[in-house]
Amino acid sequence: MLLAGPLGLGHEMMARCCADLFERSGWRTRRLDSVSLLGPLSAGVGRRVFSCLVAIPGLYDGLHFAHLRTGSRLADRMDRASAARLVPALRAELHRRPADVVLSTFATGASAAARLKKENPGLCTVVLCTDVAVHRLWVAEGTDLFLVTSAAAAASVRRYCPRAAVAIVPPPVRPQFYAAPRQDNARRALGVPRDDFCVLVIDSGWGFGPLAESVSALADAGVHVLAVAGRDRRTEMRLRELAARTARVTPFGFTDRVPELMAAADVVVALPGATTCSEARVVGRHLLLLDLMPGHGRDNLLHELELGQAHACVATPSGITASVLALRDQGVSPAVPCSPPERWEPGFVAALRRIGVDLRPAGPASAPRLRLTS
Secondary structure, eight states, rough: EEEESSSSSSHHHHHHHHHHHHHHHTTTOOOOTTTTGHHHHHHHHHHHHHHHHSSSSSHHHHHIIIIIITOHHHHHHHHHHHHHHHHHHHHHHHHHOOOOOEEEEEEHHHHHHHHHHOOTTOOOEEEOOOSSOOOOOGOOOOOEEEEEEEHHHHHHHHHOOOTTEEEEOOOOOOOHHTTTOOOOHHHHHHTTTTTTTTEEOOOOOOOHHHHSHHHHHHHTEEEEEEEETTTTHHHHHHHHHHHHOTTTTEEEEEOOOOOHHHHOEEEEEEEOOOHHHHHHHHHHHHHEEETOOOOHHHHHHHHHHHSSSSEESSSHHHHHHHHHHHHHHHOOOOTOOOOOOOOOHHHHHHEEEETTTEEOOOOOTTOOOOEEOO
16 A cells, blocks of 8 residues: 655655556555545645645745654644544555555655554555655654655654664656657657757646746747646646747646656756656756745755755746756756666665565566565
């Protein structure tokens, strides 16, 4: 059982990656939305509250840094309130369809699964968090293994649970990104002129800010823009209106062509979400990151800059355009290839083996089914 969440696309993409690895190795999996398990009323209220918090960055920053990061009384009350509804629902799901492993990519699910471990010692509970600072709601006694992607994240887990079993693994990335086409082939398929400087501007599900205005400013400056609005239909319509006026804008709504779009671009302009950043690094593209995501996004931005192949900019149309033109003039281009990160699956498999989950690397269909060894 994989427990994801509805806030942004990162949690869901992590769950999909893990499900794919398990299924290629012989496991049966199912994905559940942790927030939906709270029930229609509580789930709806939770989503609306979160949307309001994110709409006021200073308010969400205050909640994250003063409470979630420190593990305050407010954070504990939030955790108990969600667990009171989620634990019974999750218990019922496991009774209806038992599972050997519960892997959580969302904090609410992680906390509930850890509580159920006390009732069912044979249940294997795993948490996967790709943030650089793991806040209090992610960490609970009863989790068999925490999978994180940096030493800082490992230390933040042990801040709350000093004896926690923690493994540092590469961030999961879908196979399509490792198989992304060459830039010239991608540009030919998308109709992007071979010699144009091209950027991919992508909304990964959190809300980009001035996306349409930034795309317009970039196009006016002579940059070809591949613009992805995600599920925001209003922004997609504005992008299509821009495209009708200039050939330098290629618009998309929600699309599965992101590996191809990254391959065609010279630079990816995005929020510092771990999923998008990891995907761009696999394809070998530099990142231009916006400091618009409050809370954990502030930490993740600094971490991405430290990793290299990433740059920050002022998150306004003029600021984004100025930074893109500077990168163009500095010769930042896939013509000087970035070293792609290692494949994530071997580290993931090795980490799970530590707690008795024998997950062989994905192989031919004839490979033996993986098994639980304890």
